[in-house]
Amino acid sequence: MIxxxxxxxxxxxxxxSLKxxxxxxxxxxxxxxxxFxxxxxxVDHQDVWGTAVIALVTVGNDTARLHSQLQKAISWLEHHRPDAPIADYEIEILT
Structure with a gap:
């Protein structure tokens, strides 16, 4: 399992505002x-107005497919949510 x-x-x-x-x-x-x-x-900065830290997690048995799935989610967020621009992201694969 990956x-x-x-x-x-x-x-x-x-x-x-937090609202x-x-x-x-x-x-x-x-x-x-x-x-996706x-x-x-x-997962972090819940009480900070201008920043949100979100974690995405998925499991499977094909590293390339899982990485692609997360990349697609990032691309979707960039294109469909201009009100929430991505400042940084990090993908980690655990085998």
């Missing part, structure tokens, strides 16, 4: 599992 994870840091420049931030993050957390078959959670 575990692939991706840690995404989102910069939420136009957000001025606004949670609205954006909640939407992302709902769509990603439906679209990944587990998703906000």
């Amino acid at each position: 575990i692939a994870s991706c840690l995404l840091t989102l910069e939420l420049a136009g957000v001025f 606004e931030k949670r609205s954006i993050v909640k939407s992302v957390l709902k769509r990603m599992p439906q679209k 078959n990944v587990a998703v959670a906000e």
